[in-house]
Amino acid sequence: MKRKLLSRFILIATLVLLALWQLYPTYNLSRLNKQYDQSVEKLLTMVDLSKKDVKTALIDENLEALVVGHLKDKATEKETRQLAAKIQELDQRIFETEKKSIKRGLDLQGGTYLVYEINFPDFLSKLAKTSDEQFQTLLKEVDLESKQKDMEYFDVLVAKFHEKNIPLNRYFGKKGDSDNKILTFLRKEAEDAVDRSREVLVNRVDQFGVSEPTIVKQGNHRIVVELAGVQDVNRAKAVIGKTAQLEFKLLREPDYTSSILMKIDKVVKSRRLGALDSTKLAEVLQADSTAQDSAAKKKKVRSEAEVDLNELFGQNTPGQVKSGDTTLSVDKDMFEANPFLALLGNVGNMVAAPKQNMRAVDVILNYPEVKKVIPKDSQFLWANKPVNVKGKEWYFLYFVKRNPELTGDYIDDAQVQVSGGSSNRMSRAGQAEVHLSLNSEGGKKFARITGANVGKFLAIVLDNKVASAPRIKEKIPSGTARIDGLDDIQEAKDLQIVLRAGALPARLESIEERTVGPSLGKDSIQRGQYSALIGLALVVLFMMVYYKLSGAIADVALVLNIVFVMAVLAAFHATLTLPGVAGIILTIGMAVDANVLIFERIREELRSGKTIRAAIDAGYGRAFVTILDANITTLLTAVVLYQFGTGPIQGFAVTLMIGIIASMFTAIIVTRFIFDYITSKRELKQLSI
Numbered sequence: 001m002k003r004k005l006l007s008r009f010i011l012i013a014t015l016v017l018l019a020l021w022q023l024y025p026t027y028n029l030s031r032l033n034k035q036y037d038q039s040v041e042k043l044l045t046m047v048d049l050s051k052k053d054v055k056t057a058l059i060d061e062n063l064e065a066l067v068v069g070h071l072k073d074k075a076t077e078k079e080t081r082q083l084a085a086k087i088q089e090l091d092q093r094i095f096e097t098e099k100k101s102i103k104r105g106l107d108l109q110g111g112t113y114l115v116y117e118i119n120f121p122d123f124l125s126k127l128a129k130t131s132d133e134q135f136q137t138l139l140k141e142v143d144l145e146s147k148q149k150d151m152e153y154f155d156v157l158v159a160k161f162h163e164k165n166i167p168l169n170r171y172f173g174k175k176g177d178s179d180n181k182i183l184t185f186l187r188k189e190a191e192d193a194v195d196r197s198r199e200v201l202v203n204r205v206d207q208f209g210v211s212e213p214t215i216v217k218q219g220n221h222r223i224v225v226e227l228a229g230v231q232d233v234n235r236a237k238a239v240i241g242k243t244a245q246l247e248f249k250l251l252r253e254p255d256y257t258s259s260i261l262m263k264i265d266k267v268v269k270s271r272r273l274g275a276l277d278s279t280k281l282a283e284v285l286q287a288d289s290t291a292q293d294s295a296a297k298k299k300k301v302r303s304e305a306e307v308d309l310n311e312l313f314g315q316n317t318p319g320q321v322k323s324g325d326t327t328l329s330v331d332k333d334m335f336e337a338n339p340f341l342a343l344l345g346n347v348g349n350m351v352a353a354p355k356q357n358m359r360a361v362d363v364i365l366n367y368p369e370v371k372k373v374i375p376k377d378s379q380f381l382w383a384n385k386p387v388n389v390k391g392k393e394w395y396f397l398y399f400v401k402r403n404p405e406l407t408g409d410y411i412d413d414a415q416v417q418v419s420g421g422s423s424n425r426m427s428r429a430g431q432a433e434v435h436l437s438l439n440s441e442g443g444k445k446f447a448r449i450t451g452a453n454v455g456k457f458l459a460i461v462l463d464n465k466v467a468s469a470p471r472i473k474e475k476i477p478s479g480t481a482r483i484d485g486l487d488d489i490q491e492a493k494d495l496q497i498v499l500r501a502g503a504l505p506a507r508l509e510s511i512e513e514r515t516v517g518p519s520l521g522k523d524s525i526q527r528g529q530y531s532a533l534i535g536l537a538l539v540v541l542f543m544m545v546y547y548k549l550s551g552a553i554a555d556v557a558l559v560l561n562i563v564f565v566m567a568v569l570a571a572f573h574a575t576l577t578l579p580g581v582a583g584i585i586l587t588i589g590m591a592v593d594a595n596v597l598i599f600e601r602i603r604e605e606l607r608s609g610k611t612i613r614a615a616i617d618a619g620y621g622r623a624f625v626t627i628l629d630a631n632i633t634t635l636l637t638a639v640v641l642y643q644f645g646t647g648p649i650q651g652f653a654v655t656l657m658i659g660i661i662a663s664m665f666t667a668i669i670v671t672r673f674i675f676d677y678i679t680s681k682r683e684l685k686q687l688s689i
Helices: 002-046 051-060 063-068 074-098 120-127 133-148 153-163 179-208 233-241 254-273 278-284 289-299 309-313 355-365 368-373 440-452 489-501 518-571 578-591 593-607 612-644 648-681
Strands: 111-118 214-218 222-228 246-250 304-308 327-331 345-347 350-354 378-382 387-389 392-401 411-418 432-438 458-462 465-468 480-483 508-516
Touching: 002 051, 002 074, 002 518, 002 648, 051 063, 051 074, 063 074, 111 179, 111 233, 120 133, 120 179, 133 153, 153 179, 179 214, 179 222, 179 233, 233 508, 246 392, 254 355, 254 368, 254 392, 327 355, 345 392, 350 355, 355 368, 355 392, 378 465, 392 458, 392 465, 411 489, 432 440, 432 489, 458 480, 465 480, 518 578, 518 593, 518 648, 578 593, 578 648, 593 612, 593 648, 612 648
Parallel strands: none
Antiparallel strands: 111 222, 111 508, 214 222, 246 458, 304 327, 345 350, 350 392, 378 392, 387 392, 411 432, 432 480, 458 465
16 A cells, blocks of 8 residues: 555656646746846836837847947946846846747737738749730739639639630640649649748748747638737738748840830830831831930930829820829930930939839830830849939839849858948948858859859849849859848848748738737736636635535645646647636636545445445545546547637647646546545544545
8 A cells, every 4th residue: 555655656746846847937937027027127217218129129139239328327337238238138038938938829918910822823823834914814803803702712713714715724734634634733732832831931930039939721722820929010021921032143234234225215105106016116126316315315414304194105004003103203305205214214323213103114114015125034123122312212123134043042041240341332331231151052153153254243133123233243152142232130130031941932912910919918818817716716615615625635636737737738838828728717617527526426435334445445436437438528529629620729629638637637646645645644533525
């Protein structure tokens, strides 16, 4: 008997110690958060900063330097710096401790909720073996109709193609493939793209610094992202949704670019004068003196004027330019003779356009006649950011080779650095940059490309926008490149995240976004805590009143049950949500059920005249099967909920499953051990039950 008691004691004591060890980080996190809040409040009384400033400085790891420049009293500099250093240390310890503690879900601490879906027109365009205007129009119609009628995209796609009497194999698969075969292929590719996108998002969010993100598939084409504690939804979307397709493309020679621009200008001019006869396009594009005049005029000082959009296009084409955006900034001396070139200007030695002209330029570049003028191996790309010239925003327009010399697939690492400036770049000193390291194969290619194109410009293109276009001064054998021109260190860090995580296989479209405020989380936590405490107090009180000392033993088991449930949640880094709290409260109610059954059996045995020792043995023995049956059925229900439920339902099911297993252990093993220990120490004349 003593040996059996000892082995049970060792088992229970070991589990309790393990549980407390698992729960310590959660307790420690609460203590650290309290210290952090108190320290930040004290710091704010000493410096002229806001909480948001402090948070941003902590991310940038420059809080100590920041506070020195915002002191309210110079005499407190030493104390303030020490306090800033302490806050920085606490922030790091909180970050490390959060990984080991019980996480709170979106509904408990607030955060960001996003639902993404593949952009099907973009995705199918990449899969198509060919593309034309009819195809693009069809894709847009399918996309619009599927959203309006809330129908599955591919069902609408098939119906639309059948309606137009177009076989799918015209654009997908091989000649002779049936629609069903192609449709199966497209569905599989779309689902695969979602799986790969989810992996990329997990990598990005991990580096974004969210302690316990939830990123799950919803159906076959959607991804749900829950970022607990993240309130800056725009920054989260910028990091998560960016495709981050990085390419290195050579710029075309300036003379070649000018010749193409002048050809486009001729097409636009002819189009304005009347319907352009495509058969005479070659004749129109023949060089004449006007071209030389245009080039000369383009180099002179721009004399700006505003014209209405209709003056350029002759009529406002519906859907091309939004109503209201009808004013263009043009060179008034050039507009009649060179309508397209008048939309552009020179910033430095580069071609650029005022921001208000960009849409009109895009419309012109997509004219069928203009597409024939632009060589197939070249394309126009805009800069990703404007430059400010005399209070007006201008965007560079780059003419680059269509095929990239190198892609981001060769990136080995990306690091944020602050520019130290150089003899010809002192204006950039102190600005954030992202330095790229290429792998060995990428390094060799980069060295070969830079060596063969010294003196030319190499555009670094991110998601079809030119981030920067430095001139190649010499061969670069080190396999490194740099992206500059970034606004601040935060933008550089976000870019570093997406470059490290890789590009998304398909463009994702945000179809739902919600920000849960912290006040809702605080209310939820308080209500959940109150509910749990009130439920626990009522159960404890009832057991002590109704079953006296035996009820108190059951209460000990109940408390241990809660400790074990929380410890298991912490051990598996589970996220505690509001449904999870409901599961714990339900577990509290169910935890004493087993002891109620056992105690009633013991009472029956005592009334039949058995001794206390025999009544306890019979009570546990006869009640065990009933307890096992009841808990197994509930456990199976929880398993079904977990298997077929999503999000909150799964959280509830997990908590319930853990609670059932823990309650069986505490109700049967722990309480039996206490009864056996008491009866082994002394002979009871009466059992308090």
